[in-house]
Amino acid sequence: xxxxxxxxxxxxxxxxxxxxxxxxxxxxxxxxxxxxxxxxxxxxxxxxxxxxxxxxxxxxxxxxxxxxxxxxxxxxxxxxxxxxxxxxxxxxxxxxxxxxxxxxxxxxxxxxxxxxxxxxxxxxxxxxxxxxxxxxxxxxxxxxxxxxxxxxxxxxxxxxxxxxxxxxxxxxxxxxxxxxxxxxxxxxxxxxxxxxxxxxxxxxxxxxxxxxxxxxxxxxxxxxxxxxxxxxxxxxxxxxxxxxxxxxxxxxxxxxxxxxxxxxxxxxxxxxxxxxxxxxxxxxxxxxxxxxxxxxxxxxxxxxxxxxxxxxxxxxxxxxxxxxxxxxxxxxxxxxxxxxxxxxxxxxxxxxxxxxxxxxxxxxxxxxxxxxxxxxxxxxxxxxxxxxxxxxxxxxxxxxxxxxxxxxxxxxxxxxxxxxxxxxxxxxxxxxxxxxxxxxxxxx
Ligand code: 5AD
Ligand code: SF4
Numbered sequence: 279x280x281x282x283x284x285x286x287x288x289x290x291x292x293x294x295x296x297x298x299x300x301x302x303x304x305x306x307x308x309x310x311x312x313x314x315x316x317x318x319x320x321x322x323x324x325x326x327x328x329x330x331x332x333x334x335x336x337x338x339x340x341x342x343x344x345x346x347x348x349x350x351x352x353x354x355x356x357x358x359x360x361x362x363x364x365x366x367x368x369x370x371x372x373x374x375x376x377x378x379x380x381x382x383x384x385x386x387x388x389x390x391x392x393x394x395x396x397x398x399x400x401x402x403x404x405x406x407x408x409x410x411x412x413x414x415x416x417x418x419x420x421x422x423x424x425x426x427x428x429x430x431x432x433x434x435x436x437x438x439x440x441x442x443x444x445x446x447x448x449x450x451x452x453x454x455x456x457x458x459x460x461x462x463x464x465x466x467x468x469x470x471x472x473x474x475x476x477x478x479x480x481x482x483x484x485x486x487x488x489x490x491x492x493x494x495x496x497x498x499x500x501x502x503x504x505x506x507x508x509x510x511x512x513x514x515x516x517x518x519x520x521x522x523x524x525x526x527x528x529x530x531x532x533x534x535x536x537x538x539x540x541x542x543x544x545x546x547x548x549x550x551x552x553x554x555x556x557x558x559x560x561x562x563x564x565x566x567x568x569x570x571x572x573x574x575x576x577x578x579x580x581x582x583x584x585x586x587x588x589x590x591x592x593x594x595x596x597x598x599x600x601x602x603x604x605x606x607x608x609x610x611x612x613x614x615x616x617x618x619x620x621x622x623x624x625x626x627x628x629x630x631x632x633x634x635x636x637x638x639x640x641x642x643x644x645x646x647x648x649x650x651x652x653x654x655x656x657x658x659x660x661x662x663x664x665x666x667x668x669x670x671x672x673x674x675x676x677x678x679x680x681x682x683x684x685x686x687x688x689x690x691x692x693x694x695x696x697x698x699x700x701x702x703x704x705x706x707x708x709x710x711x712x713x714x715x716x717x718x719x720x721x722x
Pocket of ligand 2: 438439440441442445446447448482483518
């Protein structure tokens with residue numbers, strides 16, 4: 279290895295899957311002798327793990343790569359790579375904007391990247407290495423141990439085979455591929471031995487999971503995890519409303535380790551928009567599902583993703599979304615302004631359907647944000663004066679003695695403590711609630 283090229287900084291854009299891919303990459307690079315640094319100024323290699331889901335995420339990454347590449351003027355050995363969804367979407371085209379880029383590799387190539395980086399660094403000049411979409415995703419890369427952590431994200435799928443009209447993911451991550459059941463269980467058993475207490479199963483549509491080897495279902499997977507000693511809490515993101523079967527509902531009722539907090543991306547409350555987006559469900563189906571979930575767990579936390587300003591969205595359509603949001607009273611949400619993604623079906627609608635102008639998009643975004651502020655504050659207020667069991671995750675970055683964890687309902691809880699509490703369950707008496715977090719004191 280070139281001794282002057284050992285310190286790598288990885289920056290992650292986008293979703294939890296990308297974050298976990300970065301952690302996996304870091305583990306693979308560490309195993310090869312590289313040092314992963316958290317400060318970009320300490321690095322001689324920068325890797326950007328990028329996201330293509332909205333134009334803004336892409337332009338931020340391009341800007342960052344451009345600024346990093348300037349470091350080559352002072353240090354010709356400095357190296358920059360663009361990995362992840364933008365590398366899949368744009369491939370070699372990235373070299374037109376950033377000709378000095380050293381590496382371009384899509385998400386499907388994750389398992390190969392550490393070897394490839396090591397090999398290409400041996401060459402006198404590194405520029406312009408492009409790794410192609412390797413086809414089948416090699417899920418074994420997720421079996422290497424990460425740094426121990428009380429909460430661990432576990433990928434169970436890659437890619438997506440749905441045809442949501444606005445979404446670039448099926449293009450960047452390819453069709454849905456499921457990770458073998460045995461590999462998932464092995465990773466979780468290993469993690470439990472290292473002190474992991476909570477797992478978050480990750481996938482584009484987790485409830486469409488099917489074991490490629492023995493055909494086991496998502497509920498079979500949840501049942502097997504329920505039986506792993508040491509794992510106390512199970513979460514998953516994201517289930518698709520159209521795949522929410524009775525079997526899954528029964529599973530939620532039967533398996534006590536599944537936390538009563540679901541992220542259910544509804545995207546819109548207008549049946550007309552849902553149809554245009556090819557989502558495969560109606561607002562009535564959402565209301566029915568929410569009723570069933572609240573019958574199981576009256577306090578269940580429900581969060582969602584919403585897109586405002588999809589082409590053709592009228593005031594009436596938006597009111598339907600506002601009304602559904604208010605009726606369900608989602609207690610957390612990501613609200614996005616529609617961003618046309620090249621090559622997706624909705625990006626070519628431009629001439630056929632009136633687009634929603636940016637001011638209207640912004641106004642709708644703001645209306646939903648203020649509704650969210652009300653619903654989330656109201657939901658969180660109910661915890662004041664109660665005792666909550668919190669799995670302690672780390673520093674709250676709010677002064678030296680402030681630590682944080684989550685309660686069963688996935689709400690962040692901040693309290694005074696010591697680092698030795700990390701990884702343990704603590705009882706916290708809640709004294710204060712805001713739209714985004716709870717605060718409290720530890721019961722001894
Ligand atoms: N524009 C805006 N938001 C989008 N999302 C996906 N594609 C787009 C797009 N083109 C949102 C959806 C999805 C979340 C991950 O990102 O709400 O659930
Ligand atoms: Fe995109 Fe739909 Fe797949 Fe989610 S489910 S990633 S919105 S195509």
